[in-house]
Amino acid sequence: MSDPVQHTKELLKQVRLIELKTRGLSQHIFSGEYHSAFKGRGMTFSEVREYIPGDEVRTLDWNVTARFGHPFVKVFEEERELTAMLVADVSGSGEFGTAERLKRELITEVCATIAFSAIKNNDKVGLILFTDKVEKFIPPKKGRSHILRMVRELLEFRPESKGTDITAALRYLNNVIKKRSIAFFISDMMDEGYEDALKIANRRHDLVVLRTSDPREENLQPMGLVRFMDPETQEERWVNTNSRAVRNAYHAAALKHRNRTSELLRRAGVDHATITTDQGYVRPLMRLFKQRDSKQ
Numbered sequence: 001m002s003d004p005v006q007h008t009k010e011l012l013k014q015v016r017l018i019e020l021k022t023r024g025l026s027q028h029i030f031s032g033e034y035h036s037a038f039k040g041r042g043m044t045f046s047e048v049r050e051y052i053p054g055d056e057v058r059t060l061d062w063n064v065t066a067r068f069g070h071p072f073v074k075v076f077e078e079e080r081e082l083t084a085m086l087v088a089d090v091s092g093s094g095e096f097g098t099a100e101r102l103k104r105e106l107i108t109e110v111c112a113t114i115a116f117s118a119i120k121n122n123d124k125v126g127l128i129l130f131t132d133k134v135e136k137f138i139p140p141k142k143g144r145s146h147i148l149r150m151v152r153e154l155l156e157f158r159p160e161s162k163g164t165d166i167t168a169a170l171r172y173l174n175n176v177i178k179k180r181s182i183a184f185f186i187s188d189m190m191d192e193g194y195e196d197a198l199k200i201a202n203r204r205h206d207l208v209v210l211r212t213s214d215p216r217e218e219n220l221q222p223m224g225l226v227r228f229m230d231p232e233t234q235e236e237r238w239v240n241t242n243s244r245a246v247r248n249a250y251h252a253a254a255l256k257h258r259n260r261t262s263e264l265l266r267r268a269g270v271d272h273a274t275i276t277t278d279q280g281y282v283r284p285l286m287r288l289f290k291q292r293d294s295k296q
Contacts, residue, residue, distance in 0.1 A: 015151050018112050025282065026116035033289035034117040038082060038182050038206065048072045083140045084118040084125045085177055085205070086111045087169055088154065089187030089212070091131040092162030092230075101277050103212045107186050108154040110210060110281045114184055115147045126177070127153065132163030134172045140181075162234070166194035170201040177205070186210045188217075189261045198268045208288070209265055209272040210281070218254040220247045 026034075048061050051071035064072040088111055094104035101109075115125045119142055126140030127150045136157060138150055166187065173183055183205040201207050223241045230236075240246055258274075265272045273288040275281040 011152065011156055014155055015148055018109060018151055018155070019116075019148065022109055022112035023116045025113050026120055033286060033293070034114070035121050037289035037292040038084075047075045049075055082118075082121075082123040083177065083179065083181040084114065084123050085128065085140065085173060085181045085183045086114060086125065086150070087128045087130065087173055087183060087185045087187075089131075089164060089169075090129045090135060090157060090159045091164040091190075093164070093188055093190050094212075100280075103188060103214060103277060106212055106275060106277050106281065108151065110186060110275060110285070111154055111184075112147070112151050113281070113285075115150060119143065119147060123182075125150070126181075128169065128173060128176075129153065129157055129159065130165070130169035130172070131159045131161035132165040133161055133168060135159045135161070137172075137176060140177075164191045166191045167197040170194065170197040174201055174204050180205055182206045182208065184208050184210060186212065188212045190257075195264055195268060198264070198270060202268055202270050207270050209270050210284075211261060211272060211274045212276070213258075213274055214277045218251060218258070220250040222247070 048064050049072065051060070051065075051073050055073045059073040059075075061072045061074045088107050090104065090107075094107060095102055111127070118125045122142065124140035124142050125147065127136070127138040128134060129136040136153065138153065164187070166189065170185070177183075183201065185201075185207060187209075189209070189211050198207070220239075220241055225238055226241050227236060227238050262272070271288060271292060273284040275284050
């Protein structure tokens with residue numbers, strides 16, 4: 001029987017390590033990019049000040065200018081109050097990983113990085129964990145202690161189910177979060193029939209999909225006769241990985257899934273990036289944030 005005190009110590013140590021790594025990334029790399037990529041609801045009036053050469057004429061406050069006899073301009077501030085929702089896939093396929101980490105560990109790190117970037121910009125952050133049903137919902141709030149609670153859940157949570165239902169997760173997001181949010185949907189997208197739900201969610205929210213992947217999901221290595229088990233269905237099958245035809249068929253099926261997913265996301269107008277267990281998420285996220293910023 002495991003020692004609950006030792007387990008708690010180990011968990012807190014893991015949380016602290018993830019906080020140190022991801023908080024540093026959010027402060028030094030992602031904070032500014034996140035702010036630029038996800039705009040607030042608009043600009044709100046702040047104050048008036050005297051005109052300085054170079055100010056735009058359209059910002060002149062004519063009433064104050066007439067009252068004082070020399071030009072004044074209106075000053076506006078960005079209205080930033082945003083909500084970021086992290087919708088994380090904790091199905092059985094997340095326990096797969098042949099490189100530096102499991103897909104589940106990759107999801108935990110990227111969620112923590114986005115969450116710390118969000119609170120650095122004074123945004124609320126919430127979390128939805130899903131399999132073939134919604135397993136847990138943590139309502140959006142601000143603050144470091146709230147983020148650390150979410151990291152603990154991502155590290156320790158053990159789902160009841162192993163399957164994947166993307167449609168159910170997107171519907172739940174729409175039902176529980178009424179105001180428009182930035183919704184980061186983080187999953188390997190190993191499911192079908194979710195296109196309509198994706199389009200509806202993208203109309204309701206600013207939806208961004210981060211597709212998780214592992215290099216061995218696309219390229220099978222020659223290792224002889226190997227027993228494979230589907231982590232979601234528990235189905236087992238013996239595969240002759242030395243067969244070139246088997247490896248080619250495996251690679252073709254993986255490419256088909258990747259291309260079909262990318263095309264589906266493109267048709268739905270959803271911004272997306274692929275994050276992998278061997279290469280991580282820093283470059284794909286930076287690229288995605290910069291692309292969004294350039295489009296605005």
